[in-house]
Structure formats: C-alpha cells, structure tokens
Amino acid sequence: MTSSVAMAGPSYGPGVTDTEIKLGQTLPYSGPGSAIGIPTAGGTAALLRRVNEAGGINGRKINLISLDDGLSPPKTVEQTRRLVEADEVLAIVGSLGSAPNTATQKYLNSKKVPQLFVMSGSSRFLAPKEFPWTMPWPVSAERVGEAYGRYIRQAKPQARVAIVYQNDEYGREGEKGIRKGLGSDADRLIVAERTYDVTDPTLDSQIVSLRASDADVLFHVSISKFAAQGLRKVSELSWQPVQFVDVPSASIAATFKPVGLEKAIGVISATYFKDPRDPAWKDDPGVAEYMSTMKTYAPEADPFDTNALFGYSVAQSLVAVLRQCGDDLTRENLMRQATDLKQVPLSLLLPGITLNTTKDDYAPIKQLRLMRFNGTSWDSFGEIMTIH
Known part of the structure; x- marks a missing residue:
C-alpha cells in the first residue's frame, strides 16, 4: 500500500480538520429500498463507531452524515447538494442505488467531489475516463x-x-x-x-x-x-x-x-463474503470481530443480514483508503489512494479475495462464488x- 504523507505538514480538503473527517452519504431509510438501506447503515455505523472509539484515523474521528433519500433520484440530488454545499463534506461515500447515484454523478464529477464506493451494480460507475471521481464497490x-x-x-x-x-x-x-x-x-x-x-x-x-x-x-x-x-x-x-x-x-x-x-x-x-451463519467460519477471527462489533455498536441491526455485511465492508474499505492518505486528506489524494489499492484484505471477504484497483480499473472486487x-x-x- 502507498502513502502520501505531506512532508511540510497536513494538507486538508473540505470537511477535514485536525480532529475530524466529515463525509456524506445518502441511503433509503424509507420507501421501497428501506429493507436494504437500514441494515446497510447499521453495518457501516458499527464499524465507524468502533474505529472512532479506538482513536479514529491518525487522531481524526470520521463523521459520516447519512441522509434519507427514499431511493428517489430527485431527493438524492437535493440531499447530495446539501451535503456538498452546506455541510461541506470531503466526499460522498457508500450511497446506495443505481438511479440515485446516476442522478448525482455528473454534479459530483463537475465539482471534483469523490463519489466513492457507490453501492450499485451498474457498470456506469466503472467509467474512469468519463467519470474519474466515481468508484463503485460491489461487483457489477x-x-x-x-x-x-x-x-x-x-x-x-x-x-x-x-x-x-x-x-x-x-x-x-x-x-x-x-x-x-x-x-x-x-x-x-x-x-x-x-x-x-x-x-x-x-x-x-x-x-x-x-x-x-x-x-x-x-x-x-x-x-x-x-x-x-x-x-x-x-x-x-x-x-x-x-x-x-x-x-x-x-x-x-x-x-x-x-x-x-x-x-x-x-x-x-x-x-464474495464469508457467511456468519456458516459453521465453517465459527472460529474465524474476522467473523468473530464483525459479530462483536455489530453487537456492541449496532445492537438493533441483524448481523446476519447480507446488507449489514456490505455496509460494514464498505466502511472497512473507506478506513483502508483514509489510512493510505496519511495527512494528505484532500479530495485529489483520496481518489489517488482509492485507485491504488493493492491486495487490501477485508475481514469478511472470502479467502483469496482482496481489494485491487488501478487508475484504469476502478472495480475493487472481481471475484465471486x-x-x-x-x-x-x-x-x-x-x-x-x-x-x-
């Protein structure tokens, strides 16, 4: 893994201070996608709460502002503009849905705001030449x-x-x-x-x-x-x-x-995940850590819900990228590091599957079973x- 630690001192983009990294997200907490959005949010929140309690990223706590868009593209546009222009977040991370993310893709790219780890199976988010600030997370x-x-x-x-x-x-x-x-x-x-x-x-x-x-x-x-x-x-x-x-x-x-x-x-x-219900993983350290994290930091969420695993793993991916950024927490370096992931392990991915990206291939995961x-x-x- 690479690191871009600025020798002359920290370099910050919007939403970043010595103590905080402010990020934004839209999820369907209501409407037809709520059965996906709510457990996804639970998995993400659990991992980030654990990381923050342990000191955050180099002393900076992650502040993820997650807003309800009901899986409605017009609402996604409204909420995303609020996050970028009013809340001044560093990036939009882990927002869910093809149509909602499509509705904000041109806007975020024109503003050079990272649209990172989009939770959608659409390959339109795998177009680095046209949309260099957009990266998906799931296999398309x-x-x-x-x-x-x-x-x-x-x-x-x-x-x-x-x-x-x-x-x-x-x-x-x-x-x-x-x-x-x-x-x-x-x-x-x-x-x-x-x-x-x-x-x-x-x-x-x-x-x-x-x-x-x-x-x-x-x-x-x-x-x-x-x-x-x-x-x-x-x-x-x-x-x-x-x-x-x-x-x-x-x-x-x-x-x-x-x-x-x-x-x-x-x-x-x-x-591409280990199944926490599968007895084959009952002694797996990654699964044990996941179950413990969910119980402690998101007890209301069902840890066996696949969407919670997705949310947790997206949050782990985000943490890995932020660690690679070192003290250069600009939007440009965030994308630079996100497109330079080399065999990054996540605790819930199946053995042999890791995150790998390049500037020409933004797909973090390319294998499944x-x-x-x-x-x-x-x-x-x-x-x-x-x-x-």
Whole structure:
C-alpha cells in the first residue's frame, strides 16, 4: 500500500480538520429500498463507531452524515447538494442505488467531489475516463449475471430461461450479463423476459406471464422487495424452476424471511463474503470481530443480514483508503489512494479475495462464488470465479 504523507505538514480538503473527517452519504431509510438501506447503515455505523472509539484515523474521528433519500433520484440530488454545499463534506461515500447515484454523478464529477464506493451494480460507475471521481464497490450486475449465465450454460445446456428484471440501468445490465454468460445460445435458451418498475405494487402479473413460458430457470434481477414478491408468487403457482437472485437480494432477512424460508430452498445466488451463519467460519477471527462489533455498536441491526455485511465492508474499505492518505486528506489524494489499492484484505471477504484497483480499473472486487440456500443458510459450491 502507498502513502502520501505531506512532508511540510497536513494538507486538508473540505470537511477535514485536525480532529475530524466529515463525509456524506445518502441511503433509503424509507420507501421501497428501506429493507436494504437500514441494515446497510447499521453495518457501516458499527464499524465507524468502533474505529472512532479506538482513536479514529491518525487522531481524526470520521463523521459520516447519512441522509434519507427514499431511493428517489430527485431527493438524492437535493440531499447530495446539501451535503456538498452546506455541510461541506470531503466526499460522498457508500450511497446506495443505481438511479440515485446516476442522478448525482455528473454534479459530483463537475465539482471534483469523490463519489466513492457507490453501492450499485451498474457498470456506469466503472467509467474512469468519463467519470474519474466515481468508484463503485460491489461487483457489477453485468459481471454477476455473466457468472450465472456461464454456470447455466455448463450445468443445464438445454435450459429454458426466463428473466424478470428491474426496468432501469441496473436491471438491464444484469440481463445483458446473463446473455453474455449464456453465450451464442442466449437467444435459443431465453424463452421469456419481463420487466418491472420500482413503483409497481407487485410482480404478480410478470411472474404469471413467465410461468406460461414453461421456463425451468428463472433469474430475478431485482432488489430485495421485488425478489421476495417474485419468489412468493412462484411458490403460489407451484412452479419449480431453478431460481437465481442477484447479490443485493441474497439476504435471508430482507428477501427470504418475508416469503417463508422453506419456499426459498434451492435458490442460487453469488457471494464474495464469508457467511456468519456458516459453521465453517465459527472460529474465524474476522467473523468473530464483525459479530462483536455489530453487537456492541449496532445492537438493533441483524448481523446476519447480507446488507449489514456490505455496509460494514464498505466502511472497512473507506478506513483502508483514509489510512493510505496519511495527512494528505484532500479530495485529489483520496481518489489517488482509492485507485491504488493493492491486495487490501477485508475481514469478511472470502479467502483469496482482496481489494485491487488501478487508475484504469476502478472495480475493487472481481471475484465471486456461487451459493445455494438450504432453508437455513447458504451452501457455497464450485470454485471462486474471476469475472473481468
């Protein structure tokens, strides 16, 4: 790891003093994305509280101002402008959602404000030449979809594939990735596709329509609320396809519990995380530290919720970058360090997976592993897949 410690003394950007690093964030604490936003916030807050209690970053406490945007782009714009212009934060970190982050991307880049570790699977946040101040955190929906499609092509070459996906950039990229993974046979294998809008009350009509296609594989490129609705309707119809849910929806708490755990048995997803429920990690120091941190600093949050793991890991990533910055806590150096991560370990990532970025490749994570829900927890299977 590199460090840019200014020899002539500290160098500060907006929001930074000798005692504080002020950052901003928008999350859906209300609305259709709240089942994701609230636990994500819990994981982030827990890690940052622990770090601050231990003295912060070189004596500076992290002050993350996290505001509710309801997953509504106009609200995100309003809240982000407030954070940048009124609160004068150093950077926007870990904001959630494709459409909300898209709505602020040009504004933040024009202001040269880091839009760091965007919590979205859209590859539009992987465009360093056009948007050099924007960096995502999760593996993109397109890359995840490609991994799923590749698996089906090998495991079930005569599959009849149906896809339901969110009618926005995130959903379309997931669908594109599935097609890419299925390869030259995609048009033959895909027998039906339907979309939904985040304002739709239910997915019932889409699932009924897909059921009529006699598909035996169903991909849900959906956030938790709609993945849960889709799984529930599939069960009501006594339809039994092999089902995949996207990484953001691989939450037992937010997606499967509302449906009924027994109705989600066999669902496949992907991960780059250790599962705290998995007995394989019961003696793992990183998992033990995570569980202890959540219990102490965010007791109201469910530590087994996948979204809490995401929030915690994004916060760890942020801390790693801030440590690399040393006393040069300017916006320019923050991005310089964020684009120079070399094998940075995070306690909850699977063994062999680390953060790696360059000035030409802003994707911190490029590997994942498939997993299948057994009614209680996830069972990983297959080898770790690298997706470029």
